[in-house]
Amino acid sequence: MTHIERVRVALAGGRPDRVPRGEFALEPGLVAALVRREKAGTAAGAGDLSSSWRTDAAFPGHTTRRNPGASFQSEIAARELLGMDLLAVTPAAPVAEQGSDSYQDAWGCRYTNRGKLKVFLAPAIPDIGAAAGYTLPDPASFDLQAIRRWREETDFFVLAFVDGPFQGTGRLFDFTEFLLAAAAREGVIKELAAAVADFNLELARLCRQAGAHGIIIGDDIAYDRGTYIRPDLWRELFLPLLRCQVEGLKEMDLPVLYHSDGNLQAVLPDLAGLPLDGLQGLEPAAGMDIGAVKREYGEKLCLMGNFDLDLLVTGNPDTITAAVHSLLDVAAPGGGYIFSTACGILHASLPPENVLALYRAVDEYGRYQ
Template sequence: MTSRERLMKTLRFEEPDRPPHFEHTFELVEEAFGLSYPGEDKMNASTGLERERLFGQCAEVYTRIVERFEWDAVLVWRPAMRNSAQYEFIPFLKRYLGSDIPVGSFVWDSAICIDTVKDYMQFSIDLFEDRGKLHKWAEEMLDGALKHAERLIDAGCDLISINNDYAFNSGTFVSPEDFAELTTPYMKELVGFIKKQNVKVIFHSDGNLMSVLDQIIVINPDVLHSIDPMAGMDMAEVKKQTYGKIALMGNVQCNLLQDGPDEKIIESAKYAINHGSPGGGYIFSSSNTIFKGLPLRNYEIVLEYFQKRFM
């Protein structure tokens, strides 16, 4: 079974030969391969043969990741989203990796969320006194997100991850009622636009989303990431509520990946697989990213368990 077949089968809620695996991002490139991505300024200023050389340097990193860690898809994080070179790089990478590996990218800052609110005092006032102002802001962000998503689709993306953090470990940063008013309709439009182009959508948020899980089902992405166990997101319960509607990705606990011990890392991976994979609809990954500072060996421990179980 190819990686593309494996991913698409699990998104149809059918059991593939094994759960697909990839990560949102992998920041341990230097530790794993002794390589680095070209600088963003250098990439943005490049043209012609120099740009093609830099693209090849990036593509080699992604190829190494896919081959060593047996990823079933790639989300492009370098060149960065705000670098226009990414629109050219995506088709380059697709040719480089071949048709069996789905390639995607990110849409950031597309909604009112923890990351986009900069003045919480003013935001709190506006929640009570000027909803129109907040809706105008949400519409402006949606407009920018739609334009960016369209360019990613034109570049050939197979999947797009919409990244907005809506919740802390204790729960969402606004009430479920405010989420339904200020987030759901805008994200539903963005997700619907992308899916109409036959591109798969990942909906990413850290934190405890249980109080708005019904709203996320209304928004209707293909995948929900990160199912954060540190925030009380229990894979068994989330799977129960979303199965057949939204596939799940994540749930391997990031603080354990960073700090260990080994047996707790394996225990977290085992729980995610046991409760996420039956019946399809689960992509095996960490509950965030493989971030800088995380010991590479701990990620390898997870993959060794995964491989022993399925390969």
């Protein structure tokens, strides 16, 4: 099977030739470390670190066309080394205003750079009173070249990230003020959230035209103890808009995953009632038991994630391998599962030997009997 075929089968609830796997993003520092290790191993006579993985059915037909661009090619190499099938690309928002020490993005949020850190300075909407006059950016102004390049030059399954109505509205405010306004049922919040859902539906349409195979709706509605606002309030203000957004994406014939960190137990029935193809995240530190979720919703949703990123920091290859085995024992049977960490992002600070151990263990245990 190709990467694309493998992911599509899993998203449809089926059982591909092996468990699909991948992370949405790899930070450049980790990419560089993985590529250096591979080159060093080859130079020392140890051979390609991924050579044992590429002798099986996971890689036939891989037709990556390599063009100039060192960082792009390095990320391809790192993803191939780990045997990944997919990635996700966030449409690049243009910079609306550039100052000497700060800049304003297309949304109107102001940031500054301190070394390698992007530091938030001010929200797009300073207070609830200013929300009625706010205008969303033009979706056509967003840069989709990265989606085109991954689609045209590789054979990975390419997901495009767009916001959901909760996250997309909350990003415009000081988050505490947003939560208080939602709790007070300020009418402007629902109006703005409706505009955000429409905006992201149009942005997703453009992502599809650029070559995205599927969409992931990023909509962090929860923390480790539950949803940020009461579940009944979320159902009232945001769930109908989320349904419209998902239904619009399905009309475009796109598979759709939903991502949120945190504990989603109270709203899982609501999410399962949407025409979603999958649910990504399932954060174990927030009490998300993937075995229980699969038993209850595995016939409806493809599940993706659930590996605890913290274990990549604190663990070692042996503990990581054991954790992968335990996860796949409950998540993989029957299909309808895609392996990833819960957050879907591998940071530059992670020990590369642990990342390699993680994906070697997935390759070993992610085989159907």
